Every structure is written in C-alpha cells, then in structure tokens.
Amino acid sequence: MSEAIQTNGHAESTDTSLPSWLPRVSLENAVRAQIGDFEKILSVNPQSTNAQENYSTLMVRLLVEVELLDHSTKNVSFVLKAQHNNEVMANILNRLRLFQKEEQMYHNILPKFEKLYAEAGKPIQFAPKAYKIDQDFGVDYVLLEDLRTKSFKNANRLAGLDLDHMQHVLEKLAAFHAASACYVEQNGMLGEEFTVGVFSEVNRQLLQEFNASGAFLAQLKKWKNCQKIYEKLANSDEHLVDRLLQDQQVSMREFNVLNHGDCWNLNIMFQYDAFGKIKETLFVDFQVGKYGSPANDLYYLILSSAAPNIKITKFDYMVRYYFDHLIDNLKFLQYHRPLPKLKNLHAALLRNGLAAYMVVSKVLPVVMLDKTDHNNSESYQNDESKVKVAMYTNQKYVQLMTEILPWLDNRGLLDWN
Structure with a gap:
C-alpha cells in the first residue's frame, strides 16, 4: 500500500x-x-x-x-x-495494441452488446463499467468500477470451478457469444484487431517464443504411460505456429463469435447472495478477444478452469449446456442467419484440437501452480526456467495430465501435429 x-x-x-x-x-x-x-x-x-x-x-x-x-x-x-x-x-x-483493443471493448463494443439485450427487454451486464480520466495524457489505460465494492470475487483458482459455477459462466459466455453474432449480423464484420488479432505473420517470432513447448515436452517424456503421446508431439514446435496461424483464420462457412480469448478463473468474477448462491457473473480482461469459432473459448474455459473431477467427465454435458443457452439467446435476439447445430459445434471442437493442446500445456500448468510455495524466493521469481520446471513437475498437474492427454488423444485432438 x-x-x-x-x-x-x-x-x-x-x-x-x-x-x-x-x-x-x-x-x-x-x-x-x-x-x-x-x-x-x-x-x-x-x-x-x-x-x-x-x-x-x-x-x-x-x-x-x-x-x-x-x-x-x-x-x-x-x-x-x-x-x-x-x-x-x-x-x-x-x-x-492490446490496450487500445481493450479500451474499444469496454467503451464501444460491450455497451453495444448489452444494448442489444436491453432493447429486447432483458437487461444484462457482461463486465464492470468503464470510465475515462478527465484529461488525455497520451498513455494507455483502462479505468473500471471496482467490483470488490459490490462483493464480487474470484472463485478458488486451485480448486477450480464446480459444476454450479461452470453453468453460470457458460450461461454468460453463451449470452456474450450470441450478442457478438447478432452484432456482426447487424453492423458488419469486426475490425482486423479482432478477426486477426495477434495471429498475424508479423508476430511469428513472438508467437514462436510464447508458445514454445520445450519445457513441457521435456517433462512429458518422463511421465508414466505418456511415451506414445510424447512421440506424437516431440517435433510439434517445428510447425506449431504455422498451424496456429492457419487455425485462427476466420472461416465464413462456420458459425463464428467474438471469443473472450482469456476466459479462465481469474478473469471471471462472482457475486453471491447471503446464502452463498451465485447472483451475478461478470468477465474482466478483454485484451485478446478474437473473432472465430466458439470452440476456442469452450476449450479455454473448461480445460483451464473447471474443477479436475468434472473437466473430462462433464465436458460434453458442459458443451451441450452452453449450446442450449447459445440457441436460446440467438432466438431471443432474433438472429436471422441459420442457427448453429450441436453437431457443427462438435465438429468445430474436433477441428480445433490445437486449441485444446495449447490450453492444457500452456494455461493449465499456470492455473494449477500454487505460487505461495515459491514466492519467498526472489531468484525463483526472476528465473523463468525454474518457474517452468515447477509448473511441469507439479504432481497435481502431472496426475491430471495423465488423464487429460489420453482423453485428448482418443478424441483425435492431438492429430493436428
């Protein structure tokens, strides 16, 4: 302080x-x-x-x-x-240009999404309200209402979201996605910062550095019963960025939405009533939103943030739960294009296997690392390689991955390599 x-x-x-x-x-x-x-x-x-x-x-x-x-x-x-x-x-x-993108989301796009529902007779809020400081200093910033004053808080990151929490998030995500589809239908395509985003050839080197799998593969090689999966992924870095750039191109033949892009536990805020029941769910952090298949947000949310005991066992249930609410919202907002079908959503999930791999190999280990074990060590905080070793040798993560990786492989989601 x-x-x-x-x-x-x-x-x-x-x-x-x-x-x-x-x-x-x-x-x-x-x-x-x-x-x-x-x-x-x-x-x-x-x-x-x-x-x-x-x-x-x-x-x-x-x-x-x-x-x-x-x-x-x-x-x-x-x-x-x-x-x-x-x-x-x-x-x-x-x-x-992540700050400029987030400012556009808070001040321009999100209010228009909320207006779609208000005009249809169902007020909804997706995020904290945004404000401007009185003078422009030529700096990038976002000024938001403090949700803490309304008793919003994150759920326990290490425990993950139970089914009740996941259902509330999936409902709000479906409403957000539906609004984005209707917005594009009424106003035309979003700008390049959302249709291409960071997935541009000019960012190849940055994408290569951020998504390198060396530290993950070095540990995967040692995990019990994962030898065949290691062999399948061993040379994946050679063409991972090529496949990322390819997968993230918008296909106009598919049903597309504006994905939040970073939809995990710490970017989701919950407000509870006096009995501990969830009253409201809001999203924060809109820097990396990307227009494309909803498969991206579904993999990101479920595989990063659902509690370990439901991540796989309830995966298809959660996809169906999201889908039903998506359709309800599209109908409510009078979406005029053909409604997506559940089989098409599953086909999109199958095509986007790389997105699932990226979440479990890059995001999930961060989510599951108990940082309090290491925060007293300054050398640890300043040594990225030590952080990565800690992430990928975390026994809870390793145990969960020995269940997730075969599940991904059995669905053909590792066949992108």
Missing part, C-alpha cells in the same frame, strides 16, 4: 512502481458518473493490487474520498489498469 495525499483532485504517491503520470490523474467525471453530483474530491489513495496473478499489466486500486453536496463524505473506488514500468512488456503490449 502506498501513501497518497490529495491536491486539487489528483493522486500523489511515492510508490515508484506506479505510473509516473498517476499524480496528474483527475477523476471528477468518473466519480460523477458513479455517484452523481458532489462538492469535491478530498483525497485519492492509490494502492498497487498486483499481482502475482497478473503478468502483463499494472493494476492500481484508486480509493477516493468525496465530499457530497450535504458536506457528508463518501468513499468510492476504481481499478486503473495501466502499463508496467517494465520496458520489454510495455513494448510487447504496444506492438500488439
């Missing part, structure tokens, strides 16, 4: 990890949008929230004390998402 004092509606902080432009930020319009008219802002206290769980951006909670018109005080808070001071990460984000 950093100390802050208020001068003319701006936050001042001595925390060097925070953006240098933060002291100049003025929040009057954002506060007014959230609570209505007020007398003045008394103080803004920035707190870095980051982030063992967040790698690419800096998250700052801005606690704002406001004097109301009746001279009483009220506390409001926002979450500011900004670039790290880390130059390498900032360059990658700039090159991929």
Whole structure:
C-alpha cells in the first residue's frame, strides 16, 4: 500500500512502481458518473493490487474520498489498469495494441452488446463499467468500477470451478457469444484487431517464443504411460505456429463469435447472495478477444478452469449446456442467419484440437501452480526456467495430465501435429 495525499483532485504517491503520470490523474467525471453530483474530491489513495496473478499489466486500486453536496463524505473506488514500468512488456503490449483493443471493448463494443439485450427487454451486464480520466495524457489505460465494492470475487483458482459455477459462466459466455453474432449480423464484420488479432505473420517470432513447448515436452517424456503421446508431439514446435496461424483464420462457412480469448478463473468474477448462491457473473480482461469459432473459448474455459473431477467427465454435458443457452439467446435476439447445430459445434471442437493442446500445456500448468510455495524466493521469481520446471513437475498437474492427454488423444485432438 502506498501513501497518497490529495491536491486539487489528483493522486500523489511515492510508490515508484506506479505510473509516473498517476499524480496528474483527475477523476471528477468518473466519480460523477458513479455517484452523481458532489462538492469535491478530498483525497485519492492509490494502492498497487498486483499481482502475482497478473503478468502483463499494472493494476492500481484508486480509493477516493468525496465530499457530497450535504458536506457528508463518501468513499468510492476504481481499478486503473495501466502499463508496467517494465520496458520489454510495455513494448510487447504496444506492438500488439492490446490496450487500445481493450479500451474499444469496454467503451464501444460491450455497451453495444448489452444494448442489444436491453432493447429486447432483458437487461444484462457482461463486465464492470468503464470510465475515462478527465484529461488525455497520451498513455494507455483502462479505468473500471471496482467490483470488490459490490462483493464480487474470484472463485478458488486451485480448486477450480464446480459444476454450479461452470453453468453460470457458460450461461454468460453463451449470452456474450450470441450478442457478438447478432452484432456482426447487424453492423458488419469486426475490425482486423479482432478477426486477426495477434495471429498475424508479423508476430511469428513472438508467437514462436510464447508458445514454445520445450519445457513441457521435456517433462512429458518422463511421465508414466505418456511415451506414445510424447512421440506424437516431440517435433510439434517445428510447425506449431504455422498451424496456429492457419487455425485462427476466420472461416465464413462456420458459425463464428467474438471469443473472450482469456476466459479462465481469474478473469471471471462472482457475486453471491447471503446464502452463498451465485447472483451475478461478470468477465474482466478483454485484451485478446478474437473473432472465430466458439470452440476456442469452450476449450479455454473448461480445460483451464473447471474443477479436475468434472473437466473430462462433464465436458460434453458442459458443451451441450452452453449450446442450449447459445440457441436460446440467438432466438431471443432474433438472429436471422441459420442457427448453429450441436453437431457443427462438435465438429468445430474436433477441428480445433490445437486449441485444446495449447490450453492444457500452456494455461493449465499456470492455473494449477500454487505460487505461495515459491514466492519467498526472489531468484525463483526472476528465473523463468525454474518457474517452468515447477509448473511441469507439479504432481497435481502431472496426475491430471495423465488423464487429460489420453482423453485428448482418443478424441483425435492431438492429430493436428
């Protein structure tokens, strides 16, 4: 936590990890949008929230004390998402234009998705509300309502999402996907940042580095009963990026949606009632949305975040649950094109086997790693190779993968190689 004092509606902080432009930020319009008219802002206290769980951006909670018109005080808070001071990460984000894409999602596209439902008579919310700071400093940022003040929280990452949680997420994902299909039908194709996204030939080297399988394959080779699967994947890095670029091209012959692209436990927020039942489910982090087959989000969500005991055993049930809600929402929004069929969705899942492999080899080990075991070791935090070894030697992950990999192989999902 950093100390802050208020001068003319701006936050001042001595925390060097925070953006240098933060002291100049003025929040009057954002506060007014959230609570209505007020007398003045008394103080803004920035707190870095980051982030063992967040790698690419800096998250700052801005606690704002406001004097109301009746001279009483009220506390409001926002979450500011900004670039790290880390130059390498900032360059990658700039090159991929991820902040600009997320800003477009929060301020332009998501409100239009929500408007489709509102106009049809069923209000829905997909994400936290977004605001603008009062002046443009020429920096990339996203300013959001602080969902914590409405008692939203993540479910337990290590335990995974049980069937009840998964059903709520699948319902909201189906509604989101349906809105995107109707939006494209009414407004035309989304821009290249969504139809191509990061999957461009100009990003080949970056994709090669991010998706290299060497550390995973080195451990897979040692796992019990996985020798044949290792042999099948041993040379996969040679053409993995070629296949990625090919698979992520949009086929206009298929039913397509705007995928969230990073739909895992920590990007899903739940609000519960007094009895612990889920009241609302919202998504956060819209930097890597990609237009294409819904198979991408389904693999990402289920294989990364469903609890281990339902990940495989309830996989087809969860796909069907999603599909039924997708169709209901498409009909509700009066989608005019031919409705997708369940068999077509399963065919898309079969064609996108690489997406399933990428999730279980790249995302799932991160999800399952208990970082508290290692956070005291500075050398561990700064040594990427040690992190990878820890991820791929994690016994819970290894045990689960000895069940998942044969399941993938039996479905033909590893035959992309």
